[in-house]
Amino acid sequence: MLRENIADLMAFMVVAEEKSFTKAARKLNISQSALSHSIKNLEDRLHLQLLRRTTRSVAPTNIGERLLELYTPHLVAMESELKNLCETIDHPSGTIRITAPDYAAKAILWPKLCPLLAKYPDIHLEISIDYALTDIVAERFDAGVRLGEQVEKDMIALKIGPDLRMAAVASPHYLETHSVPETPRDLLEHHCINLRLPTSGGFYVWEFEENGHECKIRVEGQLSFNTIDQALDAAEAGFGIAYTTEDAVVERVASGRLKRILENYCPPFPGYYLYYPTRRQHTAAFQLVIDSLRYKAL
Missing domain, CATH: 3.40.190.10 (Periplasmic binding protein-like II)
Known part of the structure; x- marks a missing residue:
């Protein structure tokens, strides 16, 4: 009933606005007989006379005027929102928060x-x-x-x-003055730069893969940070080994400011x-x- 009433109410609103079945039918792009049938069905369902018809004019009855006052703002708002939605397809707009x-x-x-x-x-x-x-x-x-x-x-x-890999990096100077780690466990003998996790508040445990098995190392060192760039800056300055995703160190490694170590222990994982x-x-x-x-x- 709601679906039928909305369509017929829209037709009734146009007839009341145009004060003519002929003009309203033309505006709605339907036949005059179809429009008359729509209005009659609405009046029959509501058990109300909504329009007063004469040979010269069409006008809302008192109850028809009340119905227009009640529903016209809502129908106009619905029509406007539908128009906006359609226009949005051609002219996307709005704020996206990420x-x-x-x-x-x-x-x-x-x-x-x-x-x-x-x-x-x-x-x-x-x-x-x-x-x-x-x-x-x-x-x-x-x-x-x-x-x-x-x-x-x-x-x-x-x-x-793309998929990512982790990368352990250190400055050339640090690697010249310290033994180069051969396995993840060798990191326990080195100065490492920790990264504090915002979720748990603890330090990130460095994860590697050795002989097909996961290997987790809790490293220690003089410095810890909560952002990757700070940790890499400290590694460049020679304060120890940093550990992050390889895409974050591409430029620093390519320029020679940092060198990768333990690369064979860093398999790919979902990016x-x-x-x-x-x-x-x-x-x-x-x-x-x-x-x-x-x-x-x-």
Whole structure:
């Protein structure tokens, strides 16, 4: 009944506005007989006379006027929202909020989304840098970025980057003045730069693979930080060995400021994923963000 009433109420509103079945039928792009049938059905269902018809004019009855006052604002608002939704398809707009660690934001999000933002100036992007495993629903983010192994099972996960490997690095000067570690356990005899985790508050345990088995090493050293760049700066300055993803050290290694060690003990693992709560209907803007970030292997 609701579906039928909405369609017939829209027809009634146009007849009342045009004060003519002929003009209203033309505006609605239907036949005059179909329009008359629609109005009659509405009046029959409601058991009300909504229009007063004469040979020269059509006008709402008193009850028809009351109905128009009650429903016209809602019907106009619905029509306006539907129009906006349709226009959004051609002109995506709105704010997309994403939480991500700084390296993922710099190396993946910005390069891929920069062209999208230039093409669609009405899309607004807010990137919040955070190492913690943010609850995107509670914090009202549209999506978050994590390493694949950290994504919760109830989230939709979209691969946005290649698989990664970890990298242990040190400055040439440090390696010249200390013995080069041959196995992960040799790190226990070295100065290592710790990274404090924002989630648990503890230090990150360095993970390697030795002879097909996982090997975890709790390292010690003079320095600890809560961001990767600080740890790498300290490694460059010769304060010890740092441990992070290899994509974060590419430039420093290529320039010779840092050298990799224990490379054979660092197997690949799932890289960065965009995650979001459900498969509900996305806005056009968010769908464009998803399509832009989707990883395409070369």
